[in-house]
Structure formats: structure tokens, C-alpha cells
């Protein structure tokens with residue numbers, strides 16, 4: 001009986017059950033997308049070259065497939081940073097106006 005292993009699709013990042021250790025893509029759709037991408041940037045390149053290039057992208061925490069989870073992670077991180085910056089800016093402005101009010105009070109009132 002063949003041993004089933006869990007691998008991650010190199011194109012979409014989905015996990016997949018397979019009996020082939022060499023399997024790298026989960027579906028015909030991913031095969032096609034990977035093939036198109038490879039031919040568009042490295043015409044005539046072998047799949048091996050394409051996977052090597054994906055590894056380079058992944059080393060930089062990115063992926064040529066915009067729907068890959070690693071890219072989604074960047075989006076949520078950047079949304080989070082924007083929201084956090086917004087809160088800090090609001091608090092800073094509030095603090096600045098409080099300080100301004102206190103400084104404009106005449107001597108002896110506080």
C-alpha cells in the first residue's frame with residue numbers, strides 16, 4: 001500500500017494528500033497558472049527553473065500568485081498597521097489638544 005503524504009501546493013499554498021513525493025501542484029488549474037506564469041517571465045524555462053524562482057520569491061516572503069496565502073498575509077499585516085497607526089495618530093492628536101488647553105489656562109486656575 002502506498003504511503004500518503006501531505007504536501008503544500010507550490011502555486012496556491014493549499015495542502016494536498018499525495019502518494020508522489022515529487023508532486024508540487026495540487027490541481028490542473030495550478031499547473032496551468034504556474035505554466036503561464038513561467039512562460040511569461042522565463043520563456044522555455046523548465047518547471048524546475050520555475051519552482052526555483054518561486055523559492056526565491058518565497059525567501060522574500062512573497063509569491064508570484066497574488067492569491068497565495070503569503071500575499072494575503074501581507075495584506076492583513078498592512079491593514080493592521082494602517083489601523084494601528086490611525087489609533088496612535090488619534091491618541092496623539094487628543095493628547096496634543098489636551099496639552100494645548102492646559103497650557104492656554106491662565107496662571108493660578110489649576
Ligand SMILES: [Zn+2]
Nearest residue numbers: 009012026030
Ligand atoms: Zn494549488
